[in-house]
Amino acid sequence: MSLHSIVLVKQVPDTSNISGDVMRPDGTVNRARLPAIFNPEDQEALELALRLKDEHGGTVTALTMGPPNAANMLRDCLYMGADRAILVSDRRFAAADTLATSYALHKAILHIGDYDLIFGGRQAIDGDTAQVGPQTAEKMNIPQITYTQEILNLDLKKRTIRARRAIKNGHEILEAPLPVLLTVIKGSAEPRPFEVRRLCTYKRAQSKFEIEATVDDSHDLVWMEELMERAKTQNLYIETWNIEDIDADVEMCGLAGSPTKVHKVENVVLSGSEFKQVPATAEGMNEMITELMQDHIFG
Amino acid sequence: MPLKNKDLVWVFAEQSDGELADVGLELLHKARTLAEKMNSEVSAILLGHQVKELSKTLFAHGADNVYLLDDPELKDFRSHPYANLITRLVEDKRPRVVLFGATHTGRDIAPRVASHTRSGLTADCTELKIETLTIRKTEYPDLLLQIRPAFGGNIIATIISPDVAIQMATIREGVMEMGEPDKTRKGKIIPVPVELNSVETAVKIIEKHQQASAVNLKAAPIIVAGGYGADTPEKFQLVRDLAKVLGADVAGSRAAVDAGLIEAERQVGQTGTTVRPKLYIAVGISGAIQHRAGMQESQKIIAINNDPDAPIFGVAHYGITGDLEDIIPKLIAAYKSQLH
Numbered sequence: 001m002s003l004h005s006i007v008l009v010k011q012v013p014d015t016s017n018i019s020g021d022v023m024r025p026d027g028t029v030n031r032a033r034l035p036a037i038f039n040p041e042d043q044e045a046l047e048l049a050l051r052l053k054d055e056h057g058g059t060v061t062a063l064t065m066g067p068p069n070a071a072n073m074l075r076d077c078l079y080m081g082a083d084r085a086i087l088v089s090d091r092r093f094a095a096a097d098t099l100a101t102s103y104a105l106h107k108a109i110l111h112i113g114d115y116d117l118i119f120g121g122r123q124a125i126d127g128d129t130a131q132v133g134p135q136t137a138e139k140m141n142i143p144q145i146t147y148t149q150e151i152l153n154l155d156l157k158k159r160t161i162r163a164r165r166a167i168k169n170g171h172e173i174l175e176a177p178l179p180v181l182l183t184v185i186k187g188s189a190e191p192r193p194f195e196v197r198r199l200c201t202y203k204r205a206q207s208k209f210e211i212e213a214t215v216d217d218s219h220d221l222v223w224m225e226e227l228m229e230r231a232k233t234q235n236l237y238i239e240t241w242n243i244e245d246i247d248a249d250v251e252m253c254g255l256a257g258s259p260t261k262v263h264k265v266e267n268v269v270l271s272g273s274e275f276k277q278v279p280a281t282a283e284g285m286n287e288m289i290t291e292l293m294q295d296h297i298f299g
Numbered sequence: 300m301p302l303k304n305k306d307l308v309w310v311f312a313e314q315s316d317g318e319l320a321d322v323g324l325e326l327l328h329k330a331r332t333l334a335e336k337m338n339s340e341v342s343a344i345l346l347g348h349q350v351k352e353l354s355k356t357l358f359a360h361g362a363d364n365v366y367l368l369d370d371p372e373l374k375d376f377r378s379h380p381y382a383n384l385i386t387r388l389v390e391d392k393r394p395r396v397v398l399f400g401a402t403h404t405g406r407d408i409a410p411r412v413a414s415h416t417r418s419g420l421t422a423d424c425t426e427l428k429i430e431t432l433t434i435r436k437t438e439y440p441d442l443l444l445q446i447r448p449a450f451g452g453n454i455i456a457t458i459i460s461p462d463v464a465i466q467m468a469t470i471r472e473g474v475m476e477m478g479e480p481d482k483t484r485k486g487k488i489i490p491v492p493v494e495l496n497s498v499e500t501a502v503k504i505i506e507k508h509q510q511a512s513a514v515n516l517k518a519a520p521i522i523v524a525g526g527y528g529a530d531t532p533e534k535f536q537l538v539r540d541l542a543k544v545l546g547a548d549v550a551g552s553r554a555a556v557d558a559g560l561i562e563a564e565r566q567v568g569q570t571g572t573t574v575r576p577k578l579y580i581a582v583g584i585s586g587a588i589q590h591r592a593g594m595q596e597s598q599k600i601i602a603i604n605n606d607p608d609a610p611i612f613g614v615a616h617y618g619i620t621g622d623l624e625d626i627i628p629k630l631i632a633a634y635k636s637q638l639h
Contacts, residue, residue: 170509
């Protein structure tokens with residue numbers, strides 16, 4: 001049977017590049033000013049899935065839950081080699097914590113149907129929680145291998161996979177039966193560049209939202225259907241699913257389905273700058289070191 | 300059974316090869332202050348094989364009870380059996396608070412336990428409190444305030460789980476202070492039967508390689524750390540040179556680790572190690588809160604940065620503004636001259 005891998009991907013604000021105008025004068029974050037990027041560890045997870053496909057054949061499905069513009073990242077997945085891209089998007093998913101997110105992803109995976117492997121990055125750089133992978137595995141009732149560094153062997157006859165996983169001060173090699181969920185850490189697999197041929201083809205791939213936006217009269221449902229059908233037959237449709245499509249319970253999604261709530265957000269205020277300004281001169285340094293020696297800091 | 304209502308605060312006591320991880324002991328001390336507010340006892344969850352002896356250490360650090368799950372299947376950590384056994388225990392006893400170290404192990408199992416029990420779970424908390432809050436006229440007793448930096452460290456968020464019974468959090472190693480053990484403290488061992496099905500034990504460990512780390516930043520009296528401002532091998536070499544002269548350990552911010560200038564086990568900060576040395580010298584580190592969270596309790600802090608507005612100066616005792624290539628050689632010379 002042919003291998004089917006699902007890769008959980010997320011589009012994230014690039015928190016590693018917070019420049020001056022992202023922070024408002026009052027210290028709050030202006031999210032709109034942050035560029036949206038492909039979560040780095042998710043991209044490595046996709047690369048690992050594609051390498052298994054190169055070796056064993058089969059298909060790779062990229063799955064995300066996010067706002068309509070996450071279609072941009074899904075096109076990147078198609079450029080890299082994903083066979084299928086699915087955007088789970090619905091306003092009612094907004095403000096989901098990791099539990100509500102994993103609930104929605106697990107419903108989407110059930111809707112996809114059969115699979116052998118689920119991949120994802122260990123964590124997304126906007127939250128760094130590393131919770132969605134294990135929570136999705138738990139909801140699917142399958143085992144997991146977190147902190148995956150390398151896939152060592154996939155045996156489709158025995159339906160087992162061997163992977164190397166980072167542990168504190170070392171690593172271990174685990175063998176798991178399929179299906180299993182693996183979360184991947186940075187440095188596991190350098191993502192391949194976009195394939196030019198795929199780029200030319202899939203830059204025309206569109207989500208339902210994007211097709212809708214091209215229709216002048218949003219009430220012209222017939223024309224809309226026609227365009228969707230065309231995109232599907234040309235394999236240029238980014239499948240777009242809402243809560244009903246994945247048969248999810250509204251109460252389990254978004255804010256309503258999230259046990260954790262943000263109670264308070266404080267801007268980071270530094271306790272008064274009481275430090276001693278040391279001139280960058282030999283005398284300045286000497287004085288500082290004398291003080292530190294008197295305080296018995298050295299030795 | 301009076302215990303039943305009072306057994307509300309739990310800590311996962313992580314162990315490997317019969318050795319307890321520090322973080323579990325750190326969390327027991329924190330759990331005691333949380334439990335006092337709730338008028339509750341503190342319980343540790345201990346899984347492994349032939350690990351009963353470790354209970355004494357857990358009692359000494361603040362556990363009143365140890366739930367002991369001892370079985371050959373639990374000798375080495377595996378996520379599925381560990382998570383499911385803890386899940387069953389949590390479902391059975393219904394604690395209000397469960398704390399895990401944010402280690403490879405804790406971050407692997409806590410989400411599974413929280414998912415199955417539909418508990419709130421917050422990762423990498425830097426502070427925890429118990430408070431009773433009134434929100435829209437409803438009183439929520441004994442809420443766990445889960446405080447963590449968020450969004451690239453630009454904000455500090457307080458997370459609560461008001462509508463669910465069980466509140467969980469992971470906490471990085473070294474963030475909570477480990478108090479002195481009290482060897483006279485006594486507690487109760489509560490053995491828990493271990494029953495696992497073949498699905499839960501299906502993942503096999505083929506090999507395991509683990510060495511005692513040569514790096515122990517937590518114990519270093521002096522640390523010299525480089526960051527984004529020391530982003531070339533040449534500049535980072537100056538950081539190493541300074542450390543060598545001072546007899547200090549070298550460390551780095553996340554930026555330095557990401558740039559490949561230093562190994563991940565020497566990362567200081569929220570996603571690395573939390574340190575409290577006598578002297579911390581931050582070279583070219585702007586001081587995002589994730590970094591500061593890992594070093595701001597150092598006894599003395601020297602910040603060297605070419606940006607006079609860098610947040611690192613906000614936690615520094617001494618600040619030197621300028622180019623590190625100019626400053627470090629002068630600092631080395633000044634130190635050497637004072638030694639004689």
